[in-house]
Amino acid sequence: MGNNNNNLTTSWGAPVGDNQNSITAGSRGPTLIQDVHLLEKLAHFNRERVPERVVHAKGAGAHGYFEVTNDVTKYTKADFLSEVGKRTPLFIRFSTVAGENGSADTVRDPRGFAVKFYTEEGNYDIVGNNTPIFFIRDAIKFPDFIHTQKRHPQTHLKNPTAVWDFWSLSPESLHQVTYLMGDRGIPATFRHMHGFGSHTFKWTNKDGDGVWIKYHFKTEQGVKNLHPDVATKIAGENPDYHTEDLFNAIENKDFPAWKLYVQIMPLEDANTYRFDPFDVTKTWSQKDYPLIEVGRMVLDRNPENYFAEVEQATFSPGTLVPGVDVSPDKMLQGRLFAYHDAHRYRVGANHQALPINRPRTDVKNYQRDGQMRFDDNGKGSVYYEPNSYNGPTESPENKQASFPVSGIAESVAYDHNDHYTQAGDLYRLMSKEEQDRIVQTIVNEMTPVEKEEIKVRQIGHFYKADPDFGTRIAKGLGLEVPQEVK
Template sequence: MTDRKLTTSWGAPVGDNQNSITAGHRGPTLIQDVYLLEKLAHFNRERVPERVVHAKGGGAHGFFEVTNDMSQYTKAKLFNGTGTKTDMFIRFSTVAGELGSADTLRDPRGFAVKFYTEEGNYDIVGNNTPVFFIRDAIKFPDFIHTQKRDPQTHLKNPTAVWDFWSHSPESLHQVSILMSDRGIPATWRHTHGFGSHTFKWVNAEGQAVWVKYHFKTEQGVKNLDVDLAAQLAGENPDYHTEDLFNAIEKGDFPSWKLCVQIMPEEDANTYRFDPFDVTKVWSQKDYPLIEVGRMTLNRNPENYFAEVEQATFSPGTLVPGIEPSPDKMLQGRLFAYADAARYRVGANHNTLPINRPKVEAANNFRDGAMRHDANGGKSVYYEPNSFGGPTETPENKIAPFAVSGVADSVAYDEHDHYTQAGDLYRLLSEDERTRLVANIVGAMKPVTLDEIKLRQIGHFYKADAEYGTRIAEGLGLEVPAAVVQK
């Protein structure tokens, strides 16, 4: 134990390593938070050449077809007009493992969809879970460090994992999902996908609503038994990659129904949970699922590197009618994902065939490594200009939104990290609860400090007394008296 001060790379002390600087409590995040930018930019450059996260994955081509016109909510053309079809590409992945790791590890699954629309590309970069471990991007590099290898032993470090989670109670909801049966999908085809974050839809009249994306698998949800998953990790570590390729190759095309939850803009100020907190879900009783369309995968890549490894995604790859929300985790990802692509694939990653939009890009970006097209030719290379170069279109400006408050490093107003995790536990059957507890106990046993175990047990207990008590018993410990008395 030391009392060393946390500093920036230039030696200045860090005053807040938990909350990014925002305009008021809801933000948006301010670019003047140079420590946040430094931290995310450095994090994106820590590994060469594979992805920092989501390194192991596979993908396929397909199409999306609208089954329910959404023009009353958004002017985004890919969601307008029943029968509208849009080509798309999807990449599935695990989060923490390296490029050669096993597909069947307990881990969230990345669910990243690229739509090649007539207005440019649109990316939904989500997971197979509706929530995430943290809710502020400033904590993301620290979180992922705990999922990677110890810098001394080069081994996975359960103590680091649970130490971070126990100090970050907002992770409890996602941890409960991860440790449940859903933590190891049977295949990529048998799992749901989620945009996870809240986004803003804006219609042609400028009216806005908040939206969450749900991709519902039409193959049914199936999960793997932990022992079978471990066996497959040794016998066929590429099990999920192989399954998706073979299914499409033989004509068994997987499909998902895309639904959304829609929240009126003004409800964000009164809903019982902060609708921009990615560790929370919106109740489907409050905001029911509305069908939008159907996604079908029907074509395998011809070359893995060119189409899967070089595919780049960013939640900031948006089209008119779709905008970000003040979700602090999303705000950080808007920068970090595109920056990671520029580092990993290059400044001109969007000119590669897998990433290139169907509409011709018209901008003043020039030069850079691996520029393989005409580099803008002899056209005008600045704006504004007097020579007919590309110009802005004011009708595609973002919908204005109000901000308030004092610029500061502030946490979310709401700190109920336990209600939704407890509700999830109580929704499970007794068999599912038993497996959940067993998975958590098995994962926590290697933790070297009882202090960490007891802190985490306290979180489980606050979510549900039975939940925490059963885990404590499995670890041969007592629920901390201070937690029970509260």
């Protein structure tokens, strides 16, 4: 007996009931570990390349410090934010997303923006991008999305048809697509772009009170971008342009800096805000939740060895410290598993012990052995818990903050499906010249798409965001806006 129909199946041949929504406890999660299809997809996806990163393969890094400039202790008990003037050493890695380790720096692509703070309470990672949003909002779609950004299995060429087919069938991508196709889709350098935590996180203070937050790193160098023609020229002449620029700036003591701000939302607002605040394809209006200054990040030291520091650096949004908790964002919930798992596969079970990843505080736990265990492996100390030998024990005051969950465990989509308002707002914020450029860029990017139905479907999304936007793209592609959309 074989599977003669076209049903999607797991790797063990069982039919899949839902490939769009992970199983959560109620509509706002958290994600349940019983979703074996999700776990299998993410675990398999992390093992599809050896040995470079599956995504963000090419990057550049630098050391620096973070200095607190504003008192935020009423919002969080995180030790590294505990007093104005406090400095914490850090390491940052900038990257492109889709290309391989040898690809060009100046391609149109989001840029990874990953910061590791070596705090006195252990490491804390903010693993974001230079965009405040993302293409999808559920981790179960991530392997499929990244496959569209990679190479065709037969031709081994990039495949615009796959890219736009997926985007046109995933309207939640429209906001990020509009951002990516605009001027900020090709930053001039890593120094001249903002960074974002993208997801919603939770800060908890010493009294156990919490708020939802979003991180914004604002470049002090100003935002600068490259015209596509210039970017293409540089890609051919100096594909390592951004890597070189960052290294030289620091070598010449022109230290790049960013101001860190947060948006803060009261917990109860999450139930009434006009967009789902846990949907990573949406932003919070800064009119509703203004930016609050936190501190300043300065990069002042280059790596001594690229492989040891940049290539072996491992980041995860699950590398948390007391005072910082996660949110029910379904994309974030999947990343909490996938990133640590990717590092265990790519670098090894003991990746956290490498010098670039090792916390500046003592590590005390009962993890032992594993490949490449290069420290004393706990010597002869007690190796289980609980024990009668004064081994390290838990500290209940450092538990993650509790939050209520309810509902039926099932694959649930987000409640809010307005994927057009924010993308349209972004287009309308652009100057006439910026609008001309984004229309031309999208027309150029969509022209090679093989199927007309994909182009027409995507034109419909642009039209719903803004009629002028969709109409101009349709005209550039020699097509009509579909009548049913009008």
